[in-house]
Amino acid sequence: MSTDLFDPLLPARVPVRGSDALFPVHRIYCVGRNFAEHAREMGADVPAARGTPVFFLKPPDAVVTDGVVPFPPGTSELHHEVELVVAIGRDAPPGLLGRHEAQALVFGYGVGLDLTRRDLQAAAKAKGLPWDTGKAFDDSAPVSALVPATEVGDLAGRGLSLTVNRALRQSGRLADLIWDVPEILRELSALYALRAGDLVFMGTPAGVGPLRIGDTFVASLEGVAELHGRIAPARRVR
Numbered sequence: 001m002s003t004d005l006f007d008p009l010l011p012a013r014v015p016v017r018g019s020d021a022l023f024p025v026h027r028i029y030c031v032g033r034n035f036a037e038h039a040r041e042m043g044a045d046v047p048a049a050r051g052t053p054v055f056f057l058k059p060p061d062a063v064v065t066d067g068v069v070p071f072p073p074g075t076s077e078l079h080h081e082v083e084l085v086v087a088i089g090r091d092a093p094p095g096l097l098g099r100h101e102a103q104a105l106v107f108g109y110g111v112g113l114d115l116t117r118r119d120l121q122a123a124a125k126a127k128g129l130p131w132d133t134g135k136a137f138d139d140s141a142p143v144s145a146l147v148p149a150t151e152v153g154d155l156a157g158r159g160l161s162l163t164v165n166r167a168l169r170q171s172g173r174l175a176d177l178i179w180d181v182p183e184i185l186r187e188l189s190a191l192y193a194l195r196a197g198d199l200v201f202m203g204t205p206a207g208v209g210p211l212r213i214g215d216t217f218v219a220s221l222e223g224v225a226e227l228h229g230r231i232a233p234a235r236r237v238r
């Protein structure tokens with residue numbers, strides 16, 4: 001009989017508001033350039049036709065649930081991107097999702113930060129190289145407790161905002177998403193097998209900027225969820 005060489009790590013788990021249940025994380029998908037104003041501030045073209053969304057992934061163990069983010073190694077430019085986080089509660093059926101099927105996969109919503117080592121991302125972009133070191137690093141996905149979709153209702157009228165040291169840095173309306181939640185899940189389903197446990201970071205509004213050790217932040221999905229956190233000194237050992 002075969003045995004594991006060592007104990008596999010347990011998945012990261014995100015609390016569910018108003019419940020003892022935890023949401024075990026399978027994958028973290030992220031959407032790039034889903035607000036036109038942010039695409040412009042990053043120097044990207046915003047074509048009249050939407051084309052296809054930009055996707056990238058973070059490792060599932062990048063999740064941070066207590067808001068305390070150690071300043072990451074290898075960067076001098078850690079940036080915040082406040083985002084709607086969609087939690088998938090059911091495996092997708094095979095094939096491309098319809099709008100209704102896509103919405104039915106959603107367990108709930110939260111708010112999170114797609115933390116970015118902007119200097120490394122910019123260097124990779126300039127060379128046409130992958131973004132992984134800029135996006136997919138330890139502790140790069142702080143997220144609030146999740147709120148079941150049944151308690152949230154319509155998202156389009158809600159706002160997304162981030163304060164850093166109590167000053168407003170980012171604010172946007174979910175009505176301004178270029179691709180809404182069912183559209184993003186449909187596009188993802190054309191590329192990946194969506195599973196219960198997947199999180200989708202939906203893209204950030206304009207106003208991204210730096211975070212430094214000692215900064216405190218509050219990310220907010222209006223009327224639904226808040227994430228209070230801070231940037232802690234870099235880890236020395238794991």
Ligand code: MN
Binds near residue numbers: 030032114201203
């Ligand atoms: Mn982002």
